[in-house]
Amino acid sequence: MARQTSSRTVLPTRRVSSGEAEAVCSEHHSGSGAAVEPLELPESQRMAEFFSVLADPTRLRLISLLAGSEFCVCDLAERLGVSESAVSHQLRALRGARLVRYRKEGRQVFYQLHDHHIVDLYGTVREHLAE
């Protein structure tokens, strides 16, 4: 196990240097004077984009099916009760986020989860929502 949670945020060098005048409450920092830098904007955008892929019921249900076994597109569509077009669009998003992989067999395309990360996420969120 040993999930290493590096308590240090990773990216420095982001000085908010806008010409904005400063507030007063800045003197009340409860933490030490150590620079606590936020996540950089570009990386926060990449991460938000990733979470956006998970922020859709249809895609989550696709993932839940693929967690059980692999399926071809039309089976996924039928089981979710949505059009093949919609499924195909959503699978494209999942592919883009490297959440699923596929293999072709004749004219069918079988999709499966890409790796275990998504299952970990799934479990953690279920745990959070169950509380």
Place this chain on the structure above:
Amino acid sequence: MARQTSSRTVLPTRRVSSGEAEAVCSEHHSGSGAAVEPLELPESQRMAEFFSVLADPTRLRLISLLAGSEFCVCDLAERLGVSESAVSHQLRALRGARLVRYRKEGRQVFYQLHDHHIVDLYGTVREHLAE
């Protein structure tokens, strides 16, 4: 222009059970005939709603700051370079998802992460994106 969108068209609730064999490729199920049911729609919506809260750069940067220590609202606003109003709106979303907690001290409100779940998620996603 008005198409047949009479009802909500959001949740068809099409209960395709065993009788309705529409597609042809259904016979290629790789799994056994066991019912592989997808995540139920209501739960998938709750989960999507939760991921939606994480699907925003500003909120992720707020979380990254709060992972280091607690902060009052105007400090968060200053460090991210966004308005206090925007921060307040986003903190509301984070509160709703039980991702942050707050304590009042005078006229200031100090926010901190609610529990460890978000840090786990954060780590898993960083790992996924780093590959």
Place this chain on the structure above:
DNA sequence: CCAATACATGAACATAGGCTCAGGTATTTG
């Protein structure tokens, strides 16, 4: 009490995203 600070909230505007529709590509079949 009145002004200022710190934060919250509703409305409005601009953008992003999911679905349907209408094709398009690739593979199998007659």
Place this chain on the structure above:
DNA sequence: CAAATACCTGAGCCTATGTTCATGTATTGG
């Protein structure tokens, strides 16, 4: 080849959402 199947994709419609702006509430200070 031509039709059918399985899947992909661009365009457009409609809804959801993040921000700003203006205002409201609570606490501190003169």
